[in-house]
Amino acid sequence: MAKVFASERRKIIMEKLQEHKRVTVKELSEEMQVSEATLRTDLTKMEEDGLLQRTHGGAILVENIDNETNFFSREKRNKNEKSAIAKKAVELISNGQCIMLDASSTALELARTLNDLPIRLMVVTSGINTALELKDHPNITVILLGGIVKKGSYSLEGHLGVNILKQINIDMLFTSANGFSFESGLMDFSVYEVELKKAMVSASKKVVALLDHTKINKNSIAPFASIDQIDTIITDFDITADYADKFQEHNIEVIVASPEKNVY
Structure with missing residues (x-):
């Protein structure tokens, strides 16, 4: 062997x-x-x-690993950070574009932000919740990629949606990840979901990674986008001079989002 x-x-x-x-x-x-x-x-x-x-x-x-694939569990984590990242992401989107959103909870937060705006878009997504969030917006056309519904989640996986991607010009993909490192790029937990994510990355002119601070320098099992395939990272992570140099070395634009602090 x-x-x-x-x-x-x-x-x-x-x-x-x-x-x-x-x-x-x-x-x-x-x-x-x-x-x-x-x-x-x-x-x-x-x-x-x-x-x-x-x-x-x-x-x-273990049980907490199983929860990584549970959408509701992920959605509750770092809510303020995801909201701040979504607001920064909206600033990159122009009227009339075709954008793609993955099935992450951060992308869903971006969809909620878009839903409140008078913007005209085509949105392609692998997230069932994301499609439902945007379906009633008067000026947003939603295309839900085909695939197998992932257990314990509201995402699709597999190759069934790949043919659709070949027929559409995607201006920008907004995607999150279970982990990111300079060595492996963007990684996810499900070895099956990453097959569709790889196709989504390849079909997009620009890849924007939405990463709260818990995702930076975290390893996961299956890479879906190499460091050289990432154009922009939006994060609340405290970017040191060393990190800034590394991102610049790979021609990655970094946008820092500042979450609102809870007041009690």
Whole structure:
């Protein structure tokens, strides 16, 4: 069997965890023809990244990881930050454009902001909630990409929507991610959802990443946009001089959003 690289091994591990909720080192070793010691190292690193929980002889998909795919759980997190990011994102959108929104809770916040504006747009989206949010706007035409409805979520995944993307000129994609790093770019938790996200990135003239501070320097299992495919990042993350230099090196525009502070 050909050598299986670490990223490929970890993708296989996550696929099995998402399907069976648990894996054993012995079974993984037999299937991938990789030593148990190597796999234990993989599981330890993945646990450090918050992707699983180690058990005696293997690993399980812990409850809080399962919640990563629960839309309502994600929507409640960092609400002020997402609202501030959405308001900055709207400033990039012009009348008459065709934009694309992924199924993230931050993109839904952007849709809510757009819904209050007298703007004329075509919006392509993989988010069911996002499509429903915009469906009654008098001047916004909504196209919902086809796909498989993801369990515990309001997003679509798979290749069914790819053909639609080939027929539309997308000016700008607004997408969030489960994690971002300079090495891997934008990453997500679901290895299935990223297949559609990759096609969305490829079909867009410009890619704008909507990333609250919890997403920066966070690893996830499946990359869908390399660092060189990202044009703009909107974030509330405190950008240091070192980070600014790295973003400039990759020709990425960074827009900093300042969330409103709760007053009690």
